[in-house]
Amino acid sequence: MPADRAAKARSSAYVMNFASLGRKRSLVTGGAGFLGSHLCRRLLAAGREVVCVDNFFTSSKDNIELLLGSPGFELIRHDITLPLYVEVDEVFNLACPASPIHYQRDPVQTTKVSVLGAINMLGLAKRLKVRILQASTSEVYGDPEIHPQTEGYRGNTNPIGPRACYDEGKRCAETLFFDYHRQQNIQIRVARIFNTYGPGMNPQDGRVISNFVVQALLGEPITLFGSGNQTRSFCYVDDLIDGLIGLMAAPGTAVGPMNLGNPAEITIRGLAEKVLELTGSRSRIVFRPLPVDDPLQRCPDITLARTMLGWEPKTGLEQGLRGTIEYFDRLLSSIGRRLALDPPPILDASVKPAVGGRAMT
Numbered sequence: 001m002p003a004d005r006a007a008k009a010r011s012s013a014y015v016m017n018f019a020s021l022g023r024k025r026s027l028v029t030g031g032a033g034f035l036g037s038h039l040c041r042r043l044l045a046a047g048r049e050v051v052c053v054d055n056f057f058t059s060s061k062d063n064i065e066l067l068l069g070s071p072g073f074e075l076i077r078h079d080i081t082l083p084l085y086v087e088v089d090e091v092f093n094l095a096c097p098a099s100p101i102h103y104q105r106d107p108v109q110t111t112k113v114s115v116l117g118a119i120n121m122l123g124l125a126k127r128l129k130v131r132i133l134q135a136s137t138s139e140v141y142g143d144p145e146i147h148p149q150t151e152g153y154r155g156n157t158n159p160i161g162p163r164a165c166y167d168e169g170k171r172c173a174e175t176l177f178f179d180y181h182r183q184q185n186i187q188i189r190v191a192r193i194f195n196t197y198g199p200g201m202n203p204q205d206g207r208v209i210s211n212f213v214v215q216a217l218l219g220e221p222i223t224l225f226g227s228g229n230q231t232r233s234f235c236y237v238d239d240l241i242d243g244l245i246g247l248m249a250a251p252g253t254a255v256g257p258m259n260l261g262n263p264a265e266i267t268i269r270g271l272a273e274k275v276l277e278l279t280g281s282r283s284r285i286v287f288r289p290l291p292v293d294d295p296l297q298r299c300p301d302i303t304l305a306r307t308m309l310g311w312e313p314k315t316g317l318e319q320g321l322r323g324t325i326e327y328f329d330r331l332l333s334s335i336g337r338r339l340a341l342d343p344p345p346i347l348d349a350s351v352k353p354a355v356g357g358r359a360m361t
């Protein structure tokens with residue numbers, strides 16, 4: 001290379017490195033998953049550098065394909081049950097299979113991801129002296145006896161049931177976060193995330209919105225577990241990501257746990273009917289027995305998030321469902337409509353098969 005070009009290259013490398021010194025670097029574990037990939041995109045758009053760590057247990061590179069060439073985005077294939085050494089300014093810990101069909105596939109691994117993963121990421125945050133956010137879940141409330149659920153409610157979980165690997169794993173992770181906070185002075189944030197949906201969901205993860213939308217678009221029967229009178233509340237992904245970013249940035253006292261979800265409640269039957277209406281599908285509704293420990297009601301009290309973060313969801317269910325239906329319609333056209341019906345391999349016989357009869361969350 002001629003001397004002047006080499007000097008130019010050296011100086012532009014220097015400028016790039018210098019520029020990156022001013023940019024905050026965020027680690028997102030589970031960054032290739034549904035929520036993680038949205039979070040990576042939003043952080044990059046806000047001018048952060050992003051280190052995405054994932055072992056692709058429930059995802060693929062598809063969700064982050066468009067980010068792979070972006071300056072400031074780095075992907076590391078890694079299992080967070082093993083220690084990780086990277087240099088970052090904050091940690092969003094999202095890695096964990098999140099739908100029953102996925103977390104019941106290898107329940108021991110699920111507990112390990114929550115517990116060993118939390119220990120490893122907290123150890124990293126301790127070494128780097130940086131803030132760390134845990135993606136906890138409304139499942140820590142189990143089948144709740146109070147309604148709506150406030151953060152002070154201690155829950156009604158079953159420590160030995162098929163959902164325990166997830167529910168109790170997440171409860172133990174919260175314990176670890178608060179013990180590291182008290183004992184090691186780590187700056188923590190704990191978000192209790194309620195059902196979230198939107199573009200980027202895996203069509204085969206057995207969650208109720210992805211199941212219903214895919215079934216409706218394919219003209220297959222809509223599978224409804226139980227009577228359909230059980231309720232859920234659904235938060236659109238963009239709103240949830242606003243909440244996670246807001247909680248991470250909130251002042252020191254806002255450690256959580258903090259409910260993040262949409263308090264608008266709907267019966268599962270009402271949801272099925274709404275999906276049928278919006279897709280114009282002629283699918284019929286079929287009823288199946290309720291899976292073990294499936295909660296009958298789920299609705300967040302978001303007073304804490306409203307007062308501490310000024311956060312509340314902005315997207316109504318109909319608007320969010322329209323965007324989600326468009327996404328699944330495009331996806332089914334590209335992957336082939338029949339493929340979406342093929343269930344993924346299931347190792348645990350107690351987990352019902354995919355679309356057409358899968359346990360839901």
Ligand SMILES: NC(=O)c1ccc[n+]([C@@H]2O[C@H](COP(=O)([O-])OP(=O)(O)OC[C@H]3O[C@@H](n4cnc5c(N)ncnc54)[C@H](O)[C@@H]3O)[C@@H](O)[C@H]2O)c1
Pocket residue numbers: 029030031032033034035036053054055056057058059060078079080081093094095096097098099102113117135136137138192193194195196197
């Ligand atoms: N989506 C929701 O409605 C919801 C509700 C409550 C809580 N959460 C929590 O939010 C987080 C993200 O959920 P999601 O819906 O995006 O799920 P997801 O399954 O789409 O994403 C999880 C990601 O974590 C990765 N992962 C799993 N085990 C790992 C390991 N050992 N090491 C590294 N990566 C690993 C997966 O490959 C995947 O990319 C989870 O912790 C989940 O418990 C989600």
